[in-house]
Amino acid sequence: xxxxxxxxxxxxxxxxxxxxxxxxxxxxxxxxxxxxxxxxxxxxxxxxxxxxxxxxxxxxxxxxxxxxxxxxxxxxxxxxxxxxxxxxxxxxxxxxxxxxxxxxxxxxxxxxxxxxxxxxxxxxxxxxxxxxxxxxxxxxxxxxxxxxxxxxxxxxxxxxxxxxxxxxxxxxxxxxxxxxxxxxxxxxxxxxxxxxxxxxxxxxxxxxxxxxxxxxxxxxxxxxxxxxxxxxxxxxxxxxxxxxxxxxxxxxxxxxxxxxxxxxxxxxxxxxxxxxxxxxxxxxxxxxxxxxxxxxxxxxxxxxxxxxxxxxxxxxxxxxxxxxxxxxxxxxxxxxxxxxxxxxxxxxxxxxxxxxxxxxxxxxxxxxxxxxxxxxxxxxxxxxxxxxxxxxxxxxxxxxxxxxxxxxxxxxxxxxxxxxxxxxxxxxxxxxxxxxxxxxxxxxxxxxxxxxxxxxxxxxxxxxxxxxxxxx
Amino acid sequence: xxxxxxxxxxxxxxxxxxxxxxxxxxxxxxxxxxxxxxxxxxxxxxxxxxxxxxxxxxxxxxxxxxxxxxxxxxxxxxxxxxxxxxxxxxxxxxxxxxxxxxxxxxxxxxxxxxxxxxxxxxxxxxxxxxxxxxxxxxxxxxxxxxxxxxxxxxxxxxxxxxxxxxxxxxxxxxxxxxxxxxxxxxxxxxxxxxxxxxxxxxxxxxxxxxxxxxxxxxxxxxxxxxxxxxxxxxxxxxxxxxxxxxxxxxxxxxxxxxxxxxxxxxxxxxxxxxxxxxxxxxxxxxxxxxxxxxxxxxxxxxxxxxxxxxxxxxxxxxxxxxxxxxxxxxxxxxxxxxxxxxxxxxxxxxxxxxxxxxxxxxxxxxxxxxxxxxxxxxxxxxxxxxxxxxxxxxxxxxxxxxxxxxxxxxxxxxxxxxxxxxxxxxxxxxxxxxxxxxxxxxxxxxxxxxxxxxxxxxxxxxxxxxxxxxxx
Numbered sequence: 001x002x003x004x005x006x007x008x009x010x011x012x013x014x015x016x017x018x019x020x021x022x023x024x025x026x027x028x029x030x031x032x033x034x035x036x037x038x039x040x041x042x043x044x045x046x047x048x049x050x051x052x053x054x055x056x057x058x059x060x061x062x063x064x065x066x067x068x069x070x071x072x073x074x075x076x077x078x079x080x081x082x083x084x085x086x087x088x089x090x091x092x093x094x095x096x097x098x099x100x101x102x103x104x105x106x107x108x109x110x111x112x113x114x115x116x117x118x119x120x121x122x123x124x125x126x127x128x129x130x131x132x133x134x135x136x137x138x139x140x141x142x143x144x145x146x147x148x149x150x151x152x153x154x155x156x157x158x159x160x161x162x163x164x165x166x167x168x169x170x171x172x173x174x175x176x177x178x179x180x181x182x183x184x185x186x187x188x189x190x191x192x193x194x195x196x197x198x199x200x201x202x203x204x205x206x207x208x209x210x211x212x213x214x215x216x217x218x219x220x221x222x223x224x225x226x227x228x229x230x231x232x233x234x235x236x237x238x239x240x241x242x243x244x245x246x247x248x249x250x251x252x253x254x255x256x257x258x259x260x261x262x263x264x265x266x267x268x269x270x271x272x273x274x275x276x277x278x279x280x281x282x283x284x285x286x287x288x289x290x291x292x293x294x295x296x297x298x299x300x301x302x303x304x305x306x307x308x309x310x311x312x313x314x315x316x317x318x319x320x321x322x323x324x325x326x327x328x329x330x331x332x333x334x335x336x337x338x339x340x341x342x343x344x345x346x347x348x349x350x351x352x353x354x355x356x357x358x359x360x361x362x363x364x365x366x367x368x369x370x371x372x373x374x375x376x377x378x379x380x381x382x383x384x385x386x387x388x389x390x391x392x393x394x395x396x397x398x399x400x401x402x403x404x405x406x407x408x409x410x411x412x413x414x415x416x417x418x419x420x421x422x423x424x425x426x427x428x429x430x431x432x433x434x435x436x437x438x439x440x441x442x443x444x445x446x447x448x449x450x451x452x453x454x455x456x457x458x459x460x461x462x463x464x465x466x467x468x469x470x471x472x
Numbered sequence: 473x474x475x476x477x478x479x480x481x482x483x484x485x486x487x488x489x490x491x492x493x494x495x496x497x498x499x500x501x502x503x504x505x506x507x508x509x510x511x512x513x514x515x516x517x518x519x520x521x522x523x524x525x526x527x528x529x530x531x532x533x534x535x536x537x538x539x540x541x542x543x544x545x546x547x548x549x550x551x552x553x554x555x556x557x558x559x560x561x562x563x564x565x566x567x568x569x570x571x572x573x574x575x576x577x578x579x580x581x582x583x584x585x586x587x588x589x590x591x592x593x594x595x596x597x598x599x600x601x602x603x604x605x606x607x608x609x610x611x612x613x614x615x616x617x618x619x620x621x622x623x624x625x626x627x628x629x630x631x632x633x634x635x636x637x638x639x640x641x642x643x644x645x646x647x648x649x650x651x652x653x654x655x656x657x658x659x660x661x662x663x664x665x666x667x668x669x670x671x672x673x674x675x676x677x678x679x680x681x682x683x684x685x686x687x688x689x690x691x692x693x694x695x696x697x698x699x700x701x702x703x704x705x706x707x708x709x710x711x712x713x714x715x716x717x718x719x720x721x722x723x724x725x726x727x728x729x730x731x732x733x734x735x736x737x738x739x740x741x742x743x744x745x746x747x748x749x750x751x752x753x754x755x756x757x758x759x760x761x762x763x764x765x766x767x768x769x770x771x772x773x774x775x776x777x778x779x780x781x782x783x784x785x786x787x788x789x790x791x792x793x794x795x796x797x798x799x800x801x802x803x804x805x806x807x808x809x810x811x812x813x814x815x816x817x818x819x820x821x822x823x824x825x826x827x828x829x830x831x832x833x834x835x836x837x838x839x840x841x842x843x844x845x846x847x848x849x850x851x852x853x854x855x856x857x858x859x860x861x862x863x864x865x866x867x868x869x870x871x872x873x874x875x876x877x878x879x880x881x882x883x884x885x886x887x888x889x890x891x892x893x894x895x896x897x898x899x900x901x902x903x904x905x906x907x908x909x910x911x912x913x914x915x916x917x918x919x920x921x922x923x924x925x926x927x928x929x930x931x932x933x934x935x936x937x938x939x940x941x942x943x944x
Contacts, residue, residue, distance in 0.1 A: 011752040012752065017606060051887070149770060155928065265778075269775065282484070295491060
């Protein structure tokens with residue numbers, strides 16, 4: 001008997017609406033493009049430079065943390081094993097070490113009990129939004145352009161996202177106040193504003209000190225929290241650092257969202273949230289962190305203590321400081337970003353119509369081009385020119401073609417960056433002449449045209465949404 | 473100048489309502505009780521037996537997975553490093569090995585692309601519920617009593633949970649059908665029914681084969697999915713196993729939720745979901761797993777590949793089979809459960825008013841007692857009798873005192889179990905005479921009375937919600 005063709009079991013309209021939106025499918029699209037063109041060089045990848053990665057260091061780090069448990073905390077073998085391998089504390093087991101790192105590297109003094117160790121930045125954000133979104137009136141403000149993980153998490157929780165334009169100084173406190181007031185007039189409750197004050201993704205801008213202070217005053221006046229995301233703070237272009245918002249925060253206005261993806265390994269999937277706000281309740285005041293932990297117990301239970309051990313070991317090996325652990329990396333990112341900027345300047349003179357604001361640090365620069373930048377154009381760039389980059393419309397809540405592109409310096413070697421910029425310049429010239437997208441092969445079909453150059457690239461494997469859109 | 477006492481920054485009514493509910497606070501309460509009484513023996517802990525745990529095995533497992541990547545998949549060193557340490561595939565990197573285990577151990581044949589590796593069972597469930605809950609009309613059915621993580625995740629997503637009484641055979645398909653129809657008549661859309669067919673938490677019941685087959689027919693007739701959770705399937709009391717629902721599922725009615733917390737380590741936080749249902753959408757049909765991965769990319773991005781490597785290494789060391797890896801554990805749980813049941817029989821003769829239905833396997837037995845079981849009584853048991861157990865009302869959506877207690881056999885040694893049962897019998901006799909709860913010390917205040925016995929116990933440290941309520 002021949003089986004009749006089976007109908008689909010479900011339809012997309014039976015699932016949560018966010019799952020069918022462009023916002024989330026854009027990642028799938030990027031992965032498909034990257035997967036079809038394994039030889040393409042990636043100026044899209046926001047993943048950290050892996051040239052010094054070594055699996056042996058994972059073993060060393062785990063052992064170092066176990067030694068710490070034995071020697072500094074006095075744990076017996078049974079308790080060491082239990083700490084690494086059993087169910088554990090919902091708020092994490094390396095909170096003391098992370099608090100020590102924040103004091104040493106960020107000037108943030110915080111009760112370790114106010115920390116929740118999370119599955120990367122993304123879960124830290126997700127839990128915070130879940131706690132703050134009690135009904136359809138609670139809204140998130142986000143300095144825009146913003147990482148797709150922010151708008152995506154908010155969409156999954158049905159929380160409206162109101163853009164606050166980044167502008168030339170990274171954020172405009174007046175614009176923040178106006179957006180909050182307009183939200184209130186529209187019947188919404190603006191709860192918090194998301195931003196990356198240090199070397200934002202995708203603009204690379206560092207918010208000046210005076211604006212940081214003004215921002216804290218505005219947040220207090222408007223009674224909103226600031227959600228500070230700081231993945232790139234250790235990587236300034238000029239070597240100088242400004243205090244984080246959390247370090248300046250005397251009124252508990254800032255929820256600090258951390259990740260070690262750029263400073264240890266993305267593969268640890270370890271992040272954290274500092275939530276030292278007090279919450280009045282029937283049993284007396286508790287830390288906001290306690291409520292985030294309650295939410296976490298229903299989302300992921302706890303963060304793998306094995307992965308936490310890798311982070312702890314790295315910290316312990318460098319006297320508790322991630323700045324110390326990343327001296328080499330900070331220097332190499334500084335060189336890579338300089339090379340990217342110098343390379344752009346050489347290839348795009350003033351008359352080219354291609355412009356950019358030099359970033360202050362981090363991994364990214366946003367480049368303005370004289371044509372609409374679509375996903376189709378990215379596919380053409382990969383296929384015809386062998387180079388990947390990120391269309392900036394993915395960083396806005398209401399996507400549509402913009403004339404902006406994000407380039408990243410983090411994942412390529414110096415030689416690869418030069419080659420990638422050559423290809424990019426060729427692509428820009430071609431797209432400027434003929435912005436109509438080329439006919440694309442169907443998804444899943446392999447392009448048969450040879451690439452301009454076949455050598456494998458750092459961006460070849462595992463092109464993921466994290467890479468196209470950066471911080472997570 | 474003296475600082476004025478600062479008002480709280482937020483109030484509980486400003487946060488998501490689930491965060492203040494008894495459901496989530498009961499875990500906090502249990503942790504406080506366990507923390508105040510570190511000498512109490514725990515018949516509450518659902519954590520796995522850790523007598524054979526060894527941190528050295530973590531190193532061995534990671535190395536074994538790296539060797540597999542090199543030797544069997546032909547990865548070069550760079551790709552091995554990248555697989556473990558970089559951002560990775562959202563659906564996971566050990567999907568092939570998990571699919572192989574499901575074929576070997578569970579008779580489940582599944583396309584590895586239909587698997588999403590998650591942060592434990594809990595995230596697998598959370599993502600599934602997020603996908604299925606599109607608005608307030610989508611409801612979850614849950615065979616009840618059910619693990620608090622199920623009702624908690626549903627509450628966090630504002631998805632109503634409709635109980636389907638477990639009854640003597642673990643689930644009654646007619647009751648499932650009636651509940652689904654009543655939900656429809658009330659304007660709801662029943663989407664799925666959660667259950668543990670093998671040695672459920674907390675009843676230990678195994679659903680008979682005939683009922684499994686009937687359940688699949690009922691699910692098809694009512695057009696709902698079955699969410700099959702299987703943490704204890706490898707641990708039958710009689711050594712015999714029945715096919716899982718997923719193994720019997722010819723119509724893609726079953727979403728299978730897996731975890732290795734009981735079979736590798738809870739500290740890996742690795743679980744997975746098998747979602748091979750097709751979803752019709754504008755770009756053609758895709759697997760439900762693809763949509764769960766989209767949701768995952770906004771919740772945790774991906775599951776730590778370092779933690780996944782530990783699971784993969786354990787599988788590879790045992791020819792891809794978790795049954796083979798757990799031969800010793802299966803035997804020791806069988807002995808522990810037998811000891812628990814024999815110990816109950818010796819201490820509570822027929823006339824005692826204490827009864828239980830012998831479980832078919834797993835870690836738990838539900839005991840009926842002749843008095844109302846409250847959280848206060850648990851605190852009294854810990855303080856006056858030095859023994860912890862789980863009040864069964866935490867396994868129901870609308871909590872209130874029941875005359876039921878869950879006991880667990882998994883975490884104690886044989887000697888500890890005997891001592892714990894002696895204490896438990898003393899407690900039951902005392903509570904039967906005087907069911908009024910003792911006056912409790914305030915939360916945070918340390919009890920000063922000496923415990924009946926001071927020796928440290930397996931349940932002493934890290935009492936967590938996972939332990940009081942089991943599977944996650």
